[in-house]
Amino acid sequence: MDKELSPEVKQEVERQLAILQRGVAEILPAADLEKKLIRSVTTRKPLKVKLGLDPSAPDIHLGHTVVLNKLRQFQDLGHLVQLVIGDFTGRIGDPTGKSETRRQLTEDEVKENAQSYADQLFLILDRDQTEIHFNSKWLSPLDFTAVVDLAAKTTVARMLERDDFSKRYHSGQAISVHEFFYPLMQGYDSVALESDVELGGTDQTFNLLMGRQLQPHYGQEEQVILTMPLIEGLDGVKKMSKSLGNYIGIQEPAAEIYGKAMSIPDELMVKYYELVTNFPLDQLAAVKKGLAESTLHPRDAKMALAHRITAMYQGNAAADEAEAGFKRVFQERSLPKDIPSKTIASTDLEDGKIWIVPLLAKLDLVASNGDARRMVKQGAVKVAEEKVTDVDARIEVTEGMIIQVGKRKFAKVMMGE
RNA sequence: GGAGGGAUAGCGAAGUGGCCAAACGCAGCAGACUGUAAAUCUGCCGGCUCCGCCUUCGUAGGUUCGAAUCCUACUCCCUCCA
Numbered sequence: 001m002d003k004e005l006s007p008e009v010k011q012e013v014e015r016q017l018a019i020l021q022r023g024v025a026e027i028l029p030a031a032d033l034e035k036k037l038i039r040s041v042t043t044r045k046p047l048k049v050k051l052g053l054d055p056s057a058p059d060i061h062l063g064h065t066v067v068l069n070k071l072r073q074f075q076d077l078g079h080l081v082q083l084v085i086g087d088f089t090g091r092i093g094d095p096t097g098k099s100e101t102r103r104q105l106t107e108d109e110v111k112e113n114a115q116s117y118a119d120q121l122f123l124i125l126d127r128d129q130t131e132i133h134f135n136s137k138w139l140s141p142l143d144f145t146a147v148v149d150l151a152a153k154t155t156v157a158r159m160l161e162r163d164d165f166s167k168r169y170h171s172g173q174a175i176s177v178h179e180f181f182y183p184l185m186q187g188y189d190s191v192a193l194e195s196d197v198e199l200g201g202t203d204q205t206f207n208l209l210m211g212r213q214l215q216p217h218y219g220q221e222e223q224v225i226l227t228m229p230l231i232e233g234l235d236g237v238k239k240m241s242k243s244l245g246n247y248i249g250i251q252e253p254a255a256e257i258y259g260k261a262m263s264i265p266d267e268l269m270v271k272y273y274e275l276v277t278n279f280p281l282d283q284l285a286a287v288k289k290g291l292a293e294s295t296l297h298p299r300d301a302k303m304a305l306a307h308r309i310t311a312m313y314q315g316n317a318a319a320d321e322a323e324a325g326f327k328r329v330f331q332e333r334s335l336p337k338d339i340p341s342k343t344i345a346s347t348d349l350e351d352g353k354i355w356i357v358p359l360l361a362k363l364d365l366v367a368s369n370g371d372a373r374r375m376v377k378q379g380a381v382k383v384a385e386e387k388v389t390d391v392d393a394r395i396e397v398t399e400g401m402i403i404q405v406g407k408r409k410f411a412k413v414m415m416g417e
Numbered sequence: 418g419g420a421g422g423g424a425u426a427g428c429g430a431a432g433u434g435g436c437c438a439a440a441c442g443c444a445g446c447a448g449a450c451u452g453u454a455a456a457u458c459u460g461c462c463g464g465c466u467c468c469g470c471c472u473u474c475g476u477a478g479g480u481u482c483g484a485a486u487c488c489u490a491c492u493c494c495c496u497c498c499a
Contacts, residue, residue: 235444
């Protein structure tokens with residue numbers, strides 16, 4: 001660091017750097033971030049920190065929060081966040097999705113999705129330090145001349161550096177020309193907004209760098225790239241994503257968030273602590289040590305993690321309740337507090353009895369009658385705390401009777417007409 | 418414009434006339450165990466009125482006692498050459 005700097009500035013920059021470096025995968029290049037921070041601190045001008053969002057999938061899950069938490073840290077340090085809704089990009093189609101022709105979103109849909117995004121994002125971000133932009137604003141007006149001009153700023157060889165492209169190229173798979181435009185468009189967003197920093201997952205590195213490459217051509221200083229690790233989903237292997245169904249949505253019920261968090265593999269706990277919570281780093285070191293030396297029970301560490309995550313999005317009280325429910329069901333093996341009620345029509349009964357197989361189906365506890373048979377055969381079914389293993393069993397149902405399939409599915413029977 | 422390859426259950430991938438409701442892997446579900454919905458092990462994993470029957474192997478026809486497997490047309494995808 002420059003020695004002409006006042007100790008105050010120096011100290012402040014160091015403080016900010018320490019916070020911003022937490023959990024990041026890469027800062028490209030690290031020296032530039034420091035340089036920008038020094039300038040920001042001395043001139044008291046916030047950095048403009050950009051994040052691009054896909055307008056078609058407005059359900060935020062923990063995977064997204066890795067990046068969002070980092071943005072929040074920038075805000076806490078006084079910086080400005082620029083969210084870019086990729087409505088233009090979304091209108092053209094999908095870059096890698098081959099067969100799935102993505103339907104064009106209408107203007108209204110884009111607006112609606114953006115609103116839904118905002119509602120969720122501001123659970124994490126500070127509204128007052130956030131700008132929302134739509135990239136169609138500057139991408140739509142570009143004419144072909146401008147596009148060619150933009151395309152001339154990079155080369156095919158450079159494009160083929162992208163892992164995805166080079167793999168497909170060498171294995172003889174198709175790459176459509178327009179796919180080259182996605183990184184360019186994203187890069188141009190940075191030009192349009194004069195971004196100082198752009199965030200993204202490590203899988204976005206190439207696209208992020210494109211902005212850095214383009215900015216000097218438009219007389220701007222290059223943005224700094226900050227990539228965050230991708231977080232594995234519940235299976236512990238693949239990255240968390242909605243389409244893989246291995247995600248924890250931040251708007252899910254507390255019990256779901258808590259339970260799902262409890263189902264992550266042990267090995268992932270520390271990473272989750274680091275990336276999806278604001279757990280203090282020095283305390284995290286203690287947790288790590290405790291786990292390594294077996295002085296801390298992994299289950300307890302995970303429960304604390306699950307509680308923390310739940311509390312972040314559903315509040316402390318809800319987290320307490322979720323935890324209590326979890327203990328009740330899984331540690332004490334007793335019934336949960338809230339069991340969904342389902343109605344059984346009296347016309348389905350014969351002498352007050354009903355065959356177990358359709359009963360389970362009617363209660364939505366199984367996918368099909370075949371599934372019901374399987375569950376019964378496997379000893380997964382309990383009626384009023386009694387295990388039922390006879391597929392032909394006739395059950396005498398009574399109002400308020402509890403039926404259970406497996407460990408997690410319950411229903412309370414209500415009698416209807 | 419020409420040549421070739423391919424479309425199989427949620428996904429990936431075998432099968433190329435009967436032993437195919439279709440191997441195997443992943444995902445999913447259940448049981449046991451435990452430290453939790455971790456890990457591990459075991460089982461299940463198209464539908465039904467389930468020792469039997471029905472509908473599935475891109476779509477529509479056809480050959481055959483019998484087809485995911487052979488033929489015809491169509492649709493879609495991919496590669497190579499120009």
